[in-house]
Amino acid sequence: MDTTISLARSTAGGAAATKVPLHRIADDKTMLRTAAELTRDLIAPRAGVYWADLIASVVIGYGALAVAVTAGSTALAIAAGVVSMLALYRALSFIHEISHMKHAALPRFRGGWNALVGVPMLTPSFMYEGVHNLHHAKTRYGTVEDPEYLPLALMKPWTLPVFILVSALAPLGLLIRFAILSPLSLVIPGFRRVVVERYSALAINPQFRRRMPEGEAARMWNRVETAASIWAIAIVTMVATGTIPLRGFLIAMAIGSGVAVVNQVRTLVAHLWENDGEAMTVTAQYLDSVNVPPPALLPALWAPVGLRYHALHHLLPGVPYHNLGEAHRRVTAALEPGSPYHKASYKGLPGLVDKIVRSTMTVRR
Structure with a gap:
């Protein structure tokens, strides 16, 4: 495989674009400094926002699931299933925030999220x-040591539908x-x-x-895994004994598959996946990552809880999701049009999917 895929960057005079491999792009210190300085007051998470958002998502998600399972009308079941x-996809997306937060700043949120979602x-x-x-470690991102990276744009076209469908x-x-x-x-x-x-x-x-967990992390892991295991065994038992009707179980599984597929589509366009x-x-x-800021509306559904600002998140991983919109507005206004910061913003999902599909079809092998 030829691994010379690169980002196109225009010269200052507007001449023909030159190709610069991703790993040769130097840090833009002005962008990094500006982003850090303008957002220092946005680091603190607001507990009320987190809890209200999570609880509302859970109530709507499980309530609509109950309607989907018990609905006598197919149309109502489908509509409730989509809702x-x-x-539930939004509720589940808080796992991303949990992986970044200092738990002392939001006491009991991780435990509450585990219990509810x-x-x-x-x-x-x-x-x-x-x-x-x-995935955020500077020396690991985009390498074989990154658990969340595959060079999808450099792979064969058939890998993309497989990547989505397997989810x-x-x-x-x-x-x-x-x-x-x-x-x-x-x-x-x-x-x-x-x-x-592996699993x-x-x-x-x-x-x-x-790696195997250690210390308090291992103790927390064991407690939560035990609860999840008991719940999973209970589900299988209740379905096998007819306590949970097979139809209801299959509807719930279909909704779960929908959550996984939508998340996988979001993952597909969260980066350009061009690193070798x-x-x-x-x-x-940052340039290998994606922002889909307003005025686009649909990203609020397929990239919830701040995930529409994924590139910005790679610059400022400590900013909580509810402040990323304000952070984006500040940095956008402060940096000149030629800044690399503006190159990571895209209009929406269709264009991003088209971009990666075209990349897989044009890469030299």
Whole structure:
């Protein structure tokens, strides 16, 4: 595979664009300094916003799920299912915030989220904590050590639909993970390490292996995993005995698949995926990432909880989701039109999907 794919950057005089490989893009110190200085007062999370948003998403999500399962009309079941999927997707997206937050700043939020979302949806917070932070490590981003990176734009076109479609199996995979693998890992020597290393991370890099947890992290992991395992076994038992009707179970699984697919589509366009494995500067990482700011409206649904500002998040990972919009407005107004900051903003999902599809079709092999 030819790995000379690069970002096009125009010269100052407006001449023909030159090609600069991602790993050779130097840091733009003006952009980095401006972004940091203008957002120092936006670091503190607002507990009221977090809790209100989470609880509203959970109430709507589970309420709509109940309607979908019990509806006598197919049309009503479908409509309620879509509402449930979008609301639960938003609720689940808080796992990203949890992986970044200082828990002392939002006491009990992680525990509340696990009780309301992580355990019921079989996606506890430990599946992302200790994993996502590696994606933000300057020397790991875009390399084989990044759990959340694949050079999708440099791969073959058929990999994109496979990347999306395989995510539909996530609810089944999670059910197997917690109802079967968790109990087995307690009785089969050596199997516990396999489960932790390979089946305990929300990662897309198949080469990634996570470390065994230690100390308080291990104790928290064990408590939450035990709860998720008991819940998963209870689900299987209730479906097998008819306590949960098969129709209702399949509807819930379909909604879970919808959540996973929408999230995978968002993941597909969260980056340009053009890095070939070399370490990159922060500016290069930013340019390989994506903002979809207003006036676009739909990103609020498919990239919720601040994920529409994914590139900005790579510059300022400590800014809570509810302040990213203000941060973007400040930095946008302060930096001149030629700043790299403006090059990471895109209009919407269709154009981003088209961009990566075209990249896979034009890469030289």
